[in-house]
Amino acid sequence: MNNNQSVKQNNRVEWIDLAKGLTMLLVVVGHCLYIPGQTIPLLRLVRGLIFSFHMLLFFVLSMVTYKLSDTNDMLVRKAEKAFRHLIIPTCVLFSLQTVLYFLLERKDESISFFLAKTVNTFIYSSGVEIRVGSEVIPEIGMIWFFVALFLSRTLYDYLHLKLSKKRFIIAICLLSVVGVVMRRIQYLPFSFDIVLAIMPFLYFGEYLKKVDLRKKLLIYSVVSLIIWLITFGVQFFINGIYLELAQRSYPLYPLCFLTAAAGVFFVICLSNILMKIRKVMIPFIFIGRNSMYFFWAHIMDYVLQPVWEDNSQPVKMVLLRLLIDIILFIAIVFSVKLIKHLTSKIKELKP
Secondary structure, eight states: OOOTTOOEETTEEHHHHHHHHHHHHHHHHHHHTOOTTOOOHHHHHHHHHHHTTHHHHHHHHHHHTOOOOSSHHHHHHHHHHHIIIIIHHHHHHHHHHHHHHHHHTOOSOOHHHHHHHHHHHHHHOOSSOEEETTEEEOOOOTTHHHHHHHHHHHHHHHHHHHSOHHHHHHHHHHHHHHHHHHTTTOOOGGGHHHHHHTHHHHHHHHHGGGOOOTTTHHHHHHHHHHHHHHHHHHHHHHHSOOOBTTTTBOTTTTHHHHHHHHHHHHHHHHHHHHGGGHHHHHHHHHHHHTHHHHHHHHHHGGGGHHHHOOTTOHHHHHHHHHHHHHHHHHHHHHHHHHHHHHHHHHHHHOO
């Protein structure tokens, strides 16, 4: 994105880190506002506003700094790098989740049933529990995002490499429709129906590279905010539902995608505006720069659920869970840096 607010630090675009950091905190808030058995209108409204765009923002921003492949060899190299960065951590986190479940929550399940359920969970990599035929497939949790990001970006890059521009745009639009329709027919392994549905948002992220916000940042902010709120209101107050990727909830499609695009663009504009007070935003930029580790912290915080969960006091629960996630996040970042430092020292000692 060509604008003078795109401050670069260590080859990173800081407004992107800021947008990620702010949205990561909203992810935690949104997950706290789902209280089974309770339908507090204000909490549901706030949760709906967050969920209407939050995960799609990460897909969009992943494309802003992504360089599409020019050759087949480049595509393979980029896919291998993304596999190491996204899928290997997914396998590690899933293994940790599985071990913790086996030790803490498994009750009367036989080993064979437990293993079959675990394999199905990984194969479908769904963020929520789904039913496939007569089988109930447990959710894999938030790590569905890493799988979907790897597959969607690799597929997008492949289609861009193989198709003319006109056919490429037609293809990603048709694939999006197929992905949305598939939720009514059959959930696909590795959340691939979601992968297809979000294709246009990767194009949106690529398009943002060409957008210059310098002259109309405030106008863009106001217009995108208005579109986001109005289109969200149409879905929420008429149907009572909102876009949820993990749930495959696409109310009034494609209107819900317009809502998401407007919400994403508003956060992008807001992040560029907030870069004017960069010193105040440094903690959020740091979270966004290390958003993978914050995801890890949020994924693993369920171990401390008895500490932060208090459905009778949602505000207290949000603040406590944010505090716990931030502490876990700092511990993870420190541990990773320490391991890297020790590894480098060991390499230096080798003859």
